[in-house]
Amino acid sequence: MAALLGTFEQIVLLAVLTAGEKAYGRAVLRTVQASLGAKRSVSAGAVYATLDRLEAEGLVSSRLEEGTPARGGRVRRFYRLSAKGANALSEARMVLEGMWRGVAWPAEVMG
């Protein structure tokens, strides 16, 4: 069984899914930033590194599109959730939902 996705990996995968056809690096970063709000800062470096790792693990795939003059002619890389990525997300969600079902919330916490 593959390792369960980390929180940040889940967020990036969901951002790829949310951005849809326009899921290139900066769009994914903006979606992540918007979902986390102003309280947490997310760097471009962290998001791009995570995308690279997710692609290496086969959880997302990418394709290159030709550059435009607005990008100085440089290519753009679009990401897409793979079937393996969708399965990993489902599994992470099921595990968390299963755990939450067994928890009385708000919990009494030790001071």
Next chain:
Amino acid sequence: MKRIAPPSWLEGLLKTLLPERDREAVSGDLYEEFIEEIVPRLGVARARFWYMRQVLSFLPQRLGPVLKLICIFTFTSGTWLGLMDLRLRHPGYLQREWIAGLIVGQAAVTLMVLSRRGPGWLRFVALAGCVGILSLSARALVGAVTGANFEGYILLIALALVVQAALTVLILPRRDGRIARRA
């Protein structure tokens, strides 16, 4: 009219920090956002500062492994220095035990932060420890230049500590908060 562009040295630095497959796409993403959104919104000077921050955000991924290696080196060296002084007990060895302890402690804390272990405040301990290892290395470097006996290994450890402190200050504040630390 000259077209406004990100500073070329920062573009060069960005390309050095990125793996080859990402160079064009990531620098293109930043270039596009810089020209189309950031410059009109913030003006050229602040946009260049924004660009610099974006480029620096790639530092932890690239330089983190280098910092880890240096910390392992200084940790080992500090342990060795401490054990030798403990064994030989030359005059003033107790002070050198403190020095060895600082070197080992700073390296261990930095390694823990880089490996995402331990509480969040350890990051501040690692940053504060940089003052200690910098002052140690400054003393060692002055000693190596002015002292009668030149000790190459001390000079090597002192130089490693300078690099360790510089990389720690560059990398650690740019690691993101709790969620992004999982990245």
